[in-house]
Amino acid sequence: MALNLKKNIARPDDFYQELIDMQRDLSEEEAQLMNAKLILILSNHIGDAETLSEAMKLARD
Amino acid sequence: MLNTYTWPEYPYIQSEEQKNGTPVRHPVVIIGAGLIGLTAALDCARKGIKTIILDDNNTVSVGSRAVCYAKRPLEVWDRLGVADKMVEKGISWNLGKVFFKEDLAYEFDLLAEEGHKMPAMINLQQYYCEQYLVDEVMRHTDMIDLRWKHRLISMTRHEDHTSLQVETPDGVFTMESDWLIACDGANSKVREMVHAEFTGQFFQDRFLIADVVMKADFPTERWFWFDPLFHKNQSALLHKQSDDVWRLDFQMGWDADPKEATKPENVIPLIKAMLGNDTEFDLEWVSIYQFACRRIDNFRYGRVLFAGDAAHQVSPFGARGANTGVQDIDNLAWKLKLVMAGAAPDSLLDSYNEERSFAADDNLLNSTRSTDFITPKNKGSRIFRDAVLELSKKYEFARPLVNSGRLSTPTPYVNSSLNTPDEEDFDGGILPGTNCIDAPITVAGEPGWLLNMLGEDFTLLVFGDAPGEREISCGPVSVRVLTVGDDIEDRDGLLAARYDGENGAVYLIRPDQHVAARWRKFDQDKIAAAMARATGQMETKTAAGE
Known part of the structure; x- marks a missing residue:
């Protein structure tokens, strides 16, 4: 498996708060659009097709 | 309504065999004198095969219909001696613009590779293409007998030939043919007559196409709008054709009433909203269509061979219909020649189905992908689509994800049973099963x-x-x-x-x-x-x- 499912985020609480804060004042529609953009930006950063496929399958399970 | 083009009316001539009332056996009969049927006749003539084309009408394509012709079909037509006229009359374009809502998202330059005789693509109304093909057919009357106002009404398949009942203004008569090439379009009657399956995905959407003549200059570019202010929640396309005619394409949604939507009083305000109130234009032609992505279960039914839309129907995005149909004929004609001459076994014609159904599936896949991007099927895919478009305004990475139709390119027959796989190392070059690149x-x-x-x-x-x-x-x-x-x-x-x-x-x-x-x-x-x-x-x- 190419996908890293071990701990990899140094300060998890900081990250999570940042993610939530980003959407605090967004409507549901806006939040969904932001999420979609975030997925696309991160997917491009990862690039590797196998890793992306694995992540998509895990998310859907 | 058309001001820039006068349809030719080709004469109906009663055939000798109908006059005599005795069925004559022909080597090859082609059903349909559209782009694909005419191409089939010309390719057969090149190969020394005499053909008869039957067409139920007596003119070329009504409406501009297929507009974009890609390099590979142009190369096939060049082999048949008709591409020069098309390229000369056609429009070459390089610059494309993609709009999202009120903004230009980005623009692209096709930057066609140098060193090819044929351009990457041209835009030309289908009636011109067909007219040039008919002109060429008329130069080969020793090989091709093009019969207008001949409608196939029924057929009987036999092991070594097909018997055809054909209706003309003079009544019904019988013909026989060793081989039949069905190029009678998406609503193929021949396909029904052999009880072939024609399955795939049907899209619940309607598109309005309008040809307009612009009175002032307008850039020779392709403009595609996603969700524009002038046509909310839909898509629109503007594309140049020959004679200062522009193709406009509006997604209308499934609820649109085809009769109402095509009335000038409804079409003209839509066009004005797109082009701006000050742009003067004449409306040439309007049509509304819905589409499906599907193909026939087998391109070959014994001695009946299917090509073009009769064998596969795609969405218009990416201009894959006519382009892939021409390549069907390119694949078929030489195989038919070898089999007819006894120089190859009958099974060579099975490879026509093998190779072209593979290509059709590739086209269907590409066409379906474009359709899914242009007309998202649910809220989730709509959000992703909009996210891609928003990101494409600022970031290069998102632009390849934008799909307003992918330019039709030939499908290599990578797994074909006719290929001999490489045994030696090549650094690139042309892989077995792939079309040759010009130089x-x-x-x-x-x-x-x-x-x-x-x-x-x-x-x-x-x-x-x-x-x-x-x-x-x-x-x-x-x-x-x-x-x-x-x-x-x-x-x-x-x-x-x-x-x-x-x-x-x-x-x-x-x-x-x-x-x-x-x-x-x-x-x-x-x-x-x-x-x-x-x-x-x-x-x-x-x-x-x-």
């Missing part, structure tokens, strides 16, 4: 093009040490030798670069300009084996097992 050459001191040198038979393209023979016999079929550095000169070094020919290379090329096999050096036994395979004379085995 500039010099022939007899004059500039020319590789593809024009490949002819109607098998060709052996040789870089480096050449055999002494001009022609190699492989059983009933012979191969013509074409030597780089002798028969042709590599004018700009592009030929060797595109075929990895610097260290010597030998390419066995099929009559449809697809590579059957390749080696590093000339080997008569290997060529004979590859020829047997490419003409269906060998059971399918993997090369490794031999």
Whole structure:
């Protein structure tokens, strides 16, 4: 498996708060659009097709 | 309504066989004198096969319909001697703009690769293309009998021929044909008559197309809008054709009433909203359509062969309908010739289904993907689509994800049973099953093009040490030798670069300009084996097992 499912985020609480804060004042529609953009930006950063496929399958399970 | 084009009216002529009332057996009958049927007749004529084309109408395409013609079909038409007129009359464009809501998201330049005789694509109304094809057919009346106002009403299939009941203004008569090529379009009657399956995905959407003549200058660019302010939640397209005619395309949604939507009082405000109130235009033609992505279960039913929309229907995004149909014929004509001449087994024609259904599936996949991007099917895909478009305004990475139709390119027959897989290393070049790429050459001191040198038979393209023979016999079929550095000169070094020919290379090329096999050096036994395979004379085995 190419996908890293071990701990990899140094300060998890900081990250999570940042993610939530980003959407605090967004409507549901806006939040969904932001999420979609975030997925696309991160997917491009990862690039590797196998890793992306694995992540998509895990998310859907 | 059309101001820029006058439809020709071709004469109905009663055939001798109808007058005499005695059925005549013909070698090949083609149903439908559209782009594909006419192309089929011209290709058969090149191969020495006489054909009769039956068409229930007496003119060319009503409306501009297919507009974009890509390089590969233009190369096929060039082989048939009709591409020059199309390219001359057609419009070449390079700049495309993509709009999202009120903004220009980005623009792109096609930057076509140099060193090809044919352009990457042209825009031209279908009626011009068909007219040029009819003109060419009329120059070959010794080989092609084009019969207008002949409607096929029923047929009976026999083991060695097909019996056709045909209706003309003079009544019904019977014809017989060894082979039948069905090019009678998406609503093919022949397909119904053989009870073929025609399945796939049907899209619940409607599109309005309008041709307008602009009175002032307007740039020769392709503009595509996603969710524009002038046509909310839908898509729109603006595209240049010949004679200052512009193709406009509006997604209308499934609820649109086709009758209402095409009324000028409803169309004109929509166009004004798109072009701006000050742009003067004349409305030439309006049509509304819905579409499906589907294909026939088998391109071959015994002695009946299906080509073009009769065999596969795609969405208009990416201009894959006519373009892929022309390539069906390119694939079919040489196989039919060899089988009719007894130079190849009947099973060679099964490879027509094998190769072209593979290509059709590829086209259907591409077409469905474009459709899913342009007309998202649920909220989730709509959000992703909009996210891609928003990101494309600022970030380069998102632009390749934008899909407003992918330019039609030929599908390599990578797994075809006619291919001999590589045994030696090549650095690029043209893989077996792939169409040959053109390159500039010099022939007899004059500039020319590789593809024009490949002819109607098998060709052996040789870089480096050449055999002494001009022609190699492989059983009933012979191969013509074409030597780089002798028969042709590599004018700009592009030929060797595109075929990895610097260290010597030998390419066995099929009559449809697809590579059957390749080696590093000339080997008569290997060529004979590859020829047997490419003409269906060998059971399918993997090369490794031999």
